[in-house]
Amino acid sequence: MMRFHGYFRSSSAYRCRIAFNLKGLDYEFAPVPLKDGAQRGAAYTALNPQALVPSLEIGEGEVLIQSLAILEWLEESHPEPAILGRDPLTRAKERGFAQVIACEVHPLQNLRVLNYLTGTLGAGEEQKAAWLTHWLRAGLETCEALLARRGEKTPFCYGDAPGLADICLVPQVFSARRFGVDISDLTHVLAVDAECARHDAFVRAHPENQPDFAA
Known part of the structure; x- marks a missing residue:
């Protein structure tokens, strides 16, 4: 196993x-x-x-x-x-969407980056909050734009079933909320997140449902 x-x-x-x-x-x-x-x-x-x-x-x-x-x-x-689309174009779009989050946004909220920011560089809590708001908003605004320009509206990012893009989007939305970043205007992002929240695979994966959860 x-x-x-x-x-x-x-x-x-x-x-x-x-x-x-x-x-x-x-x-x-x-x-x-x-x-x-x-x-x-x-x-x-x-x-x-x-x-x-x-x-x-x-x-x-x-x-x-x-x-x-x-x-x-x-x-x-x-x-x-499958968690990737069947045709090469859709797979490329899903991978690009996922990389916006995993490669461009998430590293900037990483614990070691935040510790360096507040420790070595001496940033205060207000500066850390501004840092997080800037970078998380920038990334999720990109996701919003990508979702808005889809050829057809689907319940999940790129289809009728969740895939790679949704897998990356939901944890990033969770992080934005945890850090107090206002994303209430990102309607496409929130619609996909709400759809995922009704799916058992996402519910069971939520941080609060893990054996090592600590408030």
């Missing part, structure tokens, strides 16, 4: 949990308490030299890191149900 190392509040781990649920895959969960610095311990860095979550042990000593790589591996090794 796969062994998944994550943290309840990590957006990247959240993405993987949604995908596991959508594909009906079981895994053993190994919590990595980021607030306690467990990710920097010798045992974990031996597994993942980047000292980040998630990590996925898939057997025979093989370990996968980085959520998008894990999602792509899941799609290739467990193709049904």
